[in-house]
Amino acid sequence: MKEQRTLSLVAPDGKGYLPGLAVDTVIFGFHEYQLKILLLEYKNTGLFALPGGFIKDEENLNDAAKRILFERTSLTDVYLEQFYVFGDRSRHDPAPMQAIMQKNGIKITDNHWLLQRFISVGYYALIDFTKAFPIPDLMSDSCAWHDLEYLPNLMQDHQDIVKKALETLQINLDRKLIGFNLMPETFTMAELQRLYETILGEKLRRSSFQRKLLSLGILERIAKKKTGAAHKAPYLYRFIPEKDRK
Amino acid sequence: MKEQRTLSLVAPDGKGYLPGLAVDTVIFGFHEYQLKILLLEYKNTGLFALPGGFIKDEENLNDAAKRILFERTSLTDVYLEQFYVFGDRSRHDPAPMQAIMQKNGIKITDNHWLLQRFISVGYYALIDFTKAFPIPDLMSDSCAWHDLEYLPNLMQDHQDIVKKALETLQINLDRKLIGFNLMPETFTMAELQRLYETILGEKLRRSSFQRKLLSLGILERIAKKKTGAAHKAPYLYRFIPEKDRK
């Protein structure tokens, strides 16, 4: 682990980072029929926030997002994409950040870098829930999964950011075939269908779904079958990466 | 006209603007079966660039984009949307900006604000070619339409920005029904089809296209017909804004 924290490493003048610009990441996972996202809970404040960070002077923007994602999940090679820039003046509200800084023993100066107006680039990531072990930063009690349906109140405009991220995910699901990034290596057709239904927020027909996905030529059926319940055992499937398709 | 220029109003320390952040706009128009974009040509430099600008300290990001668009076109209420943030370190190349500043009598200091690294938020706009009268800024000889197929060499990574803007337009064309923003108030079905074909870069079947677009319930057929050529006169259509549909 190279680094576990972001905020508190930042000097009061923000030296080493691009000023006024931040990255916020909506990290999606899927578990027990539910879409989840990772949220940080700042110590002793009851404030929840999306994992975020800043861009180093000599860092590519997309690399900064990758780094921030890595710091919270230890994962690399993750599906990660920009989706919107949040740049309204109204999102500038220094109060919660002041509270966080205070609780973490950071000296609050009137023009502390963290209290200025920030414009934030929103990224969303899709990760395999079974592979992620969330790591809080040093200002946070926890970095944990939260059900998308039952989110706590979030800092600033983070609720809007989540909403826009979900909309983007819904739009891109079929076109970019990115749902598989939320699944474990192997899965049944029923599990995959539940993922789609959860993301899209609607029921899908079983036979149409199966026919459609098999016809795309992106699934490999694995000979083995799953066991455990009192009915015919389903096949397991694996997603075939684009490069391996014929 | 409130303001006609951007760059040269900026003080060497960039006071009044958010540091390190810019907006670049890809302004699309359609004329004589061709997609066009607006480009600035900087005086005596042979350098072409997308219209761009900076964000004021107290300005919403999206409002900055609207303002920049207005400064070049005098248009308001235009379809304008973010599509990507260009934040690679490699895009920082002060040489062309130095040339522009020199030719425009702006004093070049080592740490002039304009020569720092910028991250740029890309916006694309769709406007009615017949309504736009491009206005150069004071550093530019011209602000003029250029055929998307025959662009001059562009500054920095502006070629990539245009490419990404076009890809976004192609993806959103059907989903958001935004093509009409490129058409005049009334148009024939053949004209509309040519627009779609040009944007998508492929031929479409006439009867399928007509059937599809009529079935969407977004076109109002106007009683009058156009005249002028030796064949049956086509109907004229008008796009029905969402609020007026039933």
Place this chain on the structure above:
DNA sequence: TTCTATTGTCACAATTTGAGACAATAATAG
């Protein structure tokens, strides 16, 4: 061995799209 829930697949209907045909018609040529 029988029962139950779920799976993989098929058949048929409904819908959408592809592809072409045809009559209507605004100007033009004679």
Place this chain on the structure above:
DNA sequence: CTATTATTGTCTCAAATTGTGACAATAGAA
């Protein structure tokens, strides 16, 4: 005025896709 020409609006039929339900297969439970 009439014949010609190019394009338009619409229709038909075929092909492809999707909706809908049915059915046999089967892993475990009763």
